Amino acid sequence: MVQEETRKGPWTEQEDAQLVLYVNLFGDRRWDFIAKVSGLKRTGKSCRLRWVNYLHPDLKRGKMTPHEERLVLELHSKWGNRWSRIARKLPGRTDNEIKNYWRTHMRKKAQEKKKALSPSSSSSSFSSNSPTIEFTSVTKNNECSFYDTGGRKNDFEVDMDEIWKDIEVSEGNCNILCQTIVSPTWDFFQDSSLWPIDKEEQSKMVLPVSDHFNSFTFYNQEMTG
DNA sequence: AAAGCATACAACCGCTTCTAA
């Protein structure tokens, strides 16, 4: 039999509508089946992704709130690139969304941090016209770091690994750390009550002694029940 | 106004894990 070729690329409104219809009919489990019976020329995998990341009715859209921002930050410091796990703690957000968010926003902050830390910028933390900081010289031969979310790297891009190492090395002082990385939201974070952490997660929490982030946030709050 | 660059986000790919037979 000649299998009709599968479609790729952006979804049309009609495809979306069709997928929603069939998911409502058959539930959001049997994706290969849904792909087949719906007549969509998409793979089950593609259907699932579209549903999970875009069509699901519980999805929140729009900008991350400050609360969500700091949640992402905190959970990432704890779990690394476990996006789906992080996403479970942010109702209405998807792993893909968080992953993208982290890449763009956190990298930006990290770049600022790098600039601030760069010896060439000495004491002035925001050298308005600081001439070409050596971002390009960062070695690219490393394996992906724990914090590196991967993706396209252009010449200007800072190696996240290096940055985080810098930060770590730059002393275990959490106040410095927190302010330099995430200044605005972090302040807010420190005096607000945290999100609830379920028992299961709590018991899984491993806090490496060297991890300043972890020790700060969690021992500080110590999950009052 | 236009070209080039940066950013944001949707979607795909390939590997791993789960589950049912």
Added chain:
DNA sequence: CTTAGAAGCGGTTGTATGCTT
């Protein structure tokens, strides 16, 4: 217990849009 297919996950890429020069 084994295995094949399905589902899940993280990484990567493509592209539309906004911003800067």
